[in-house]
Amino acid sequence: MSFINPTFRHPELPVNELGYTKKDYEGTISTLCAGCGHDSISGSIIRAVHELSIPPHQIAKLSGIGCSSKTPAYFLGNSHGFNAVHGRMPSVATGAAMANRDLIYLGVSGDGDTASIGMGQFTHAIRRNLNMVYIVMNNGCYGLTKGQDSATADEGSASKKGDPNPFSSIDLCATALNLGATFVSRSFSGDKEQLIPLIKAAISHRGFALVDVVSPCVTFNNNAASTKSYEFVREHAEATGTVDFVPMREEIKAHYEPGTSTEVTMHDGSVLHLRKLEEGFDPFDRASAMSAIARHREAGKVMTGLVYLDRTAPDLHEVLDTVHRPLNTLSESDLCPGNHVLENINASLR
Amino acid sequence: MNATDIKNPEYFHKVVDCQWACPAHTPVPEYIRLIAAGRYDDAYMVNWESNVFPGILGRTCDRPCEPACRRERVEDEPVAICRLKRVAADNKTDSEIDQRLPKVPRRKNGKKIALIGAGPASLTVARDLMPLGYEIDMYDEQLEGGGMMLSQIPAFRLPIEVLRQEVNYILDMGVVTTFNHYVDSLKGMLEQDYDAVFVGTGAPRGKDLPKLPGRQEAEANIHIGIDWLANVAFEHTASIGKRVLVLGGGNTAMDCCRTARRLGGEDVRVVVRSPFADMKASPWEKEDAMHEDIPIYDNHVPKEFVLEDGRLQGVVFEKVEAVYDEDGGRELVPTGEDLVFMPCDDVLMAIGQENSFPWIERDVGLAFGKWDMPVVDEVTFQSTNPRVFFGGDSAFGPENIITAVAHGHQAAISIDLYCSGKDVSQRPPPQANLLTQKMGVHEWSYDNRVEGDERYLVPQADKKRTLKDRKLEVELGFDVETAFYEAQRCLNCDVQTVFDTPKCIECDACVDICPTDCISFTANGEEQDLRQRLSAPAGNLAQDLYVSDQLPTRRVMVKDENVCLHCGLCAERCPTAAWDMQKFLYGVTKAGA
Structure with missing residues (x-):
């Protein structure tokens, strides 16, 4: 078994605007099971961040407990990281985001860490529209403890050694929509062409961005009776449309026939091109998104793509009107502005 | 593109760049692993079977293998293949090697061959034919065997003892030598009772x-x-x-x-x-x-x-x-x-240098062509006189020792076929063997870790001393410890990544782990088009694309062989063993096999 990645890379790897290759965004070698969908998501994160030319030190990756939450060791080895208590990643992310608003917060969680033990934390981070990317590596089972059904396992789905699941599942995208999430998307670990632009869009979104990624557990939940297996998802995934992400600094190279593409400008100036959108589906309308999810579920399909986007809602910093600089850049004179300021405050209260 | 036919031994042979580039196709990674394991006798014999002169070539070879080495494409310098070969020769146990040399039958097969010239080509022919029972007469104008290796390579590069040992391995099989004798007439040779005559007279002018x-x-x-x-x-x-x-x-x-x-x-x-x-x-x-x-x-x-x-x-x-x-x-x-x-x-x-054949009469049925060179078949090394074969520099002009050895092997096959009354154009197929290296879960029987070391320098003797003594060897050779580290630089390109399409579940694990972005899953297309669409640029047209059959998603697996490190990570990360690491051993078939 290899524990160290070879140092050699392809000699003609593309470099991004910072002069970095993909290698500068990699982590240590994965210790997850061979073929785990999570590794593909790690690979997609590496490519998305590299292609966005984000300096690695401007990202903080946070996670809880579980197979999914081990993955930050396997990507962005030069970024900040925090491995929190089970289900408590959103609290840590909230604290960090409040203290330093300049970093990009990349939360990585699993279905257990999010939909069971961390459900309370997850919902409140959404409710507050915390400015973070929240990636759920969703395999419908507890892989780290031998594959018991999780709260996102579909009713009737059975894992490798298990009986059909008698409970209805929690749909994280539907939950997030209900709670007022401002960016909701779903993808599949085996579809990088869709996942990478979605991660990029989530990063460029200001506010809470959920990326729920169906990620098969090859060891416990990749069998014929499972609805989270590679084969099932490939056969039943239905994209609501195609997402092309064009970063702010890049020229738009592709040309779209008028009427076939919806252009969305994100907060940082990047542009999303939504193409081939399903008829009657409007990703800017919460009710339309919710009904689309319900419609797909009833048809036995896994709806993927950008589900919902709201660029106008204020994020937590705006709501709280916090200071515009990271706390660690505030000097003593900023924090103790002097007696005259105190006197002004006192005078205003008299 | 059509799915790659890995049953064709030449496909994986080409992936072993060093072996492919070697005129004699010596299985380089195989003997480098043996050197790393301290099995110098085994490493020596792997060489000897293929290139006949490991000690000599380990000092003097033109090393076509090294510019081909894959390591040069991912790092700066190739593995010091040539000098590792010398390590096998320097550290072998002579008594052990004597035991392993082929036995020459006492009962001869009744065929008699004349070899004109005692250089690497002729010696190789003798090496291959003596164990088959041929009687061989060797003629050379010099006082002992070796040809240009004796007369033109200075002793400070090739000590005479090293040369003599490897020449004598062959002569001691019972070759009848006539040294200090210049053959001045091919006609005279043909009039004798030789079943075939081999000309290995080099490019002497x-x-x-x-x-x-x-x-x-x-x-x-x-x-x-x-x-x-x-x-x-x-x-x-x-x-x-x-x-x-x-x-x-x-x-x-x-x-x-x-x-x-x-x-x-x-x-x-x-x-x-x-x-x-x-x-x-x-x-x-x-x-x-x-x-x-x-x-x-x-x-x-x-x-x-x-x-x-x-x-x-x-x-x-x-x-x-x-x-x-x-x-x-x-x-x-x-x-x-x-x-x-x-x-x-x-x-x-x-x-x-140029060839010179004043001793070959123009009326012995042997045609001469361009540049006044004999007309020699590039595969069989037979001249237009079916009894006369050529090899080494005398066949197609000046090359090098390893090329002469390769010629010698092929000429020996032709002579054996000719003397058995068979068609010399029917060449024996190569020997190829593909064997999994899997020992257990994620465990391989080869050392798959890729070392980051840079090429080690071969130490040299003090210049003040070597310049005073023309027989004092300049290069000292690697000591065994340095040889081990240098051997570890080898990427084991003969351990092939073998893909079994029906087992693949398209989870992308191999794509994600591959350190050099060799693997892609994509829609099929023409080669030129495919090369543009892979995970990383595939601009080295000399390196093949390995294309699978169509997968359930109607894509194909495409692997660019160019900078594959043969690290086995694709196979380690494959949940279904669709990828396997299999050692490919390729051997040129020799005469009589």
């Missing part, structure tokens, strides 16, 4: 510049390089003037200048017509010459030998520059600068 002014008059101080080297080797020549000009830029020029330094030359210079980068000499031989304080003057064309009172005073050169046309053709154009005069006492001419 050094080129001259007969028309240059002063050439004839300065004869006493102008020497033909290979003849002069032979005279030094046989101790007819023991000194040279203090100021020596060596004309030419090949390996013979390098041997001449370094030998001159040892025979009294103090101001020795190499002067060559072409630019430094275009010189025919191997880069390491140029380095060794410069290390011995021999400057190389490039872009200088000799114009005249200058004499005074009937004695050579120096050479006049015209400065030129190389102009290249679109087809890569080169013209040396005078720069118009003043002529350059270089004073000297002696001149050594090493400007090339």
Whole structure:
């Protein structure tokens, strides 16, 4: 078994605007099971961040407990990281985001860490529209403890050694929509062409961005009776449309026939091109998104793509009107502005 | 593209770049692993079976394998393959090797072969045919076997004991040698009762510049390089003037200048017509010459030998520059600068060699073609006289030792077929074996970790001593510890990534883990189109794409072989063992097999 990645890379790897290759965004070698969908998501994160030319030190990756939450060791080895208590990643992310608003917060969680033990934390981070990317590596089972059904396992789905699941599942995208999430998307670990632009869009979104990624557990939940297996998802995934992400600094190279593409400008100036959108589906309308999810579920399909986007809602910093600089850049004179300021405050209260 | 046919042994053979580049197709990674394991006798025999002269070639080979080495494409320098080979020879147990040499049957098969010349080609033919029961007579004008390895390669590069040992492995099989005898008539040979005659007489004539002014008059101080080297080797020549000009830029020029330094030359210079980068000499031989304080003057064309009172005073050169046309053709154009005069006492001419067959009568049914060279079949090495075979430099002009060995193996096959009354054009297929290296879950029977070390230098003896003694070997060879580290640099390119399409579940794990982005899953297309669409640029057209059958998602797996590290991570991360690491052992079939 290899524990160290070879140092050699392809000699003609593309470099991004910072002069970095993909290698500068990699982590240590994965210790997850061979073929785990999570590794593909790690690979997609590496490519998305590299292609966005984000300096690695401007990202903080946070996670809880579980197979999914081990993955930050396997990507962005030069970024900040925090491995929190089970289900408590959103609290840590909230604290960090409040203290330093300049970093990009990349939360990585699993279905257990999010939909069971961390459900309370997850919902409140959404409710507050915390400015973070929240990636759920969703395999419908507890892989780290031998594959018991999780709260996102579909009713009737059975894992490798298990009986059909008698409970209805929690749909994280539907939950997030209900709670007022401002960016909701779903993808599949085996579809990088869709996942990478979605991660990029989530990063460029200001506010809470959920990326729920169906990620098969090859060891416990990749069998014929499972609805989270590679084969099932490939056969039943239905994209609501195609997402092309064009970063702010890049020229738009592709040309779209008028009427076939919806252009969305994100907060940082990047542009999303939504193409081939399903008829009657409007990703800017919460009710339309919710009904689309319900419609797909009833048809036995896994709806993927950008589900919902709201660029106008204020994020937590705006709501709280916090200071515009990271706390660690505030000097003593900023924090103790002097007696005259105190006197002004006192005078205003008299 | 069609799915790659990995049943064709040449596909995986080509992936083993070093072995593919070697004229004799020596299984390089196989013996490098044996050296790393300290199994020097085994490593020596793997070499000996294939290239016949591991100790000699480990010091003198032109190393076509090294520029081909995959390591050069991911790092800077190739594995020191050649000098590792020497480690096997240096550390072998002689008594053990004696036991392993093939046994020669006492009962002969009744066929008798004459070998003309005792160089690497003839010796290889003898090596392959003696164990089959042939009787072999070998003729050479020199006093012992070895051919140009004896007369032209200086002892400070190849000690005579090393040469004799490996030549004698073959002669001791019972070859009947007639040395100190110049064969002056092929007709005479054909009139004897030989079933076949093999000509391995090399390219014995050094080129001259007969028309240059002063050439004839300065004869006493102008020497033909290979003849002069032979005279030094046989101790007819023991000194040279203090100021020596060596004309030419090949390996013979390098041997001449370094030998001159040892025979009294103090101001020795190499002067060559072409630019430094275009010189025919191997880069390491140029380095060794410069290390011995021999400057190389490039872009200088000799114009005249200058004499005074009937004695050579120096050479006049015209400065030129190389102009290249679109087809890569080169013209040396005078720069118009003043002529350059270089004073000297002696001149050594090493400007090339050519074949010469004054001893072959033109009426023995043996056709001669272009450049007055015999017409020889490139596969069978048979001449137009079916009883006469050629090999080594005498077949197609000057090459190198390893090429002569490769010729010898093929000529031996042809002679064996011919003597058995079979069709010489029916060549035996190569031997190929593909064997999984899986030992357990994520465990391989080869060391798959890729070491980041840079190439190790071969230590040399003290220059003060080597320049005083022309027989003192300059290179000391790797010690076994350094050899181990150097051997670990080998990427094990013979351990192939073998893909089994029906097992693949398209989870992308291999794509994600591959450190060099070799693997892609994509829609099929024409090769040119596919090369544009892979995970990383696939611009090295000399390296193949490995394409699978169509997968359930109607995509194919495409692997660019170019910079694959053979680290096995794809197979380790594959949940269904669709990827497996399998050792591919390829061997050129020898005569009688």
